[in-house]
Amino acid sequence: MTATLVASRLDHGSGRGPGDARANAASIGLWVFMGVVTALFSLFGMAYLIRMNSSDAVTLALPWQLWISTALLVAGSVTFERASAASRREDAVRARGLLLAGGLCAIAFLCVQLWAWNALLAAQVMPAGNPAGSFFYLLTAMHGLHVAGGLLAWAWVMRAFRREPEGGAWRIALCARYWHFMLAVWLALFAMLSWVTPDVARFVCGTA
Template identity: 70%
Template sequence: MNTAATLPFDVRARATSASIGLWVFMGVATALFSLFATAYVMRMSGDDAVALALPWQLWLSTALLLAGGAALSKAGAAARGSRGLAPARRLLLAGGLCALAFLAVQLWAWQSLLAAQVMPAGNPGGSFFYLLTAMHGLHVAGGLAGWAWMARAAWRPGARLADLAWRIGLIARYWHFMLVVWLLLFAMLGWLTPEVARVICGTA
């Protein structure tokens, strides 16, 4: 069902504007993360860089981000279908809870590293770990603010599935973007050793 076609013109215009704005924001965020990733590679090529053993909690947080994205995708599909608001609301709530759990597990991972004496200052690998995960966490927290805006509309009396579908679609798109960014960061933090960084930078 084409939900956009069932919306009034002013709502369609708002949905289009929001979609364009989200694409622009994701483009800016991509550039920002790319710059930090480049700086990380360059810094890890230094003589004082040491490979970082990632805490196991990151695997759990990755699974939570995957589950949250899947729940939001299914929530959008439910809103575009004809099964009523209840399934979309349940899946929407599940996606938000997964995002909250993701942030909590990330803090747990920080505590694990701090307990292992990996501090924000000292080892370049540790410094960038805290920086990159904090920056990603802030973007996830911003996505949660958008989720709250959309959840408010979902639980509003008289909420319409057609109007709800495009809102959930925006949040799901952003969540998938956050998932891709996280997977790349996770791979880079776990795989990029000083030796590999020096090969990339041509200083080996």
């Protein structure tokens, strides 16, 4: 995962002198990566809209567990931002605790997503068959993979911050930026899966 490669660069340099160049390079790399991911999910969104315009598409009743996973991702994003602020104040103890809590929220998010999958499978909504169901599994799996990749980067940042807390502010800031991005992507996916019904798709595609 590109997020992991970015995190590996964060393991070197203290954020001063040559470390500033590494921080800038990692920041640019992360922006580029987020642009690529945005384009990828945008293409998936257009494909979903077109597929929901088909005659065999039906509305999918989303599992209620998704509200819990959304709350966990929001909590994680807020916690990472607070960890970034604490690291800028050089409050290493608080920053480390908040960084740990943010990662635990992300892990819990993945667990609840699996719970939602199990709920759909129990309701006989399979990956093949209903277009809405197929895209639900595909989109949530893709997002989950990016969250998992971010967790690898988070673990690297945790290790680097434990060794060098005085130079970890920019590392945590990049970690927080990634989780804000993952939250934004998830909210867009959740809204699309909730509101793009076959009628909406036909209206947008001009076939209503």
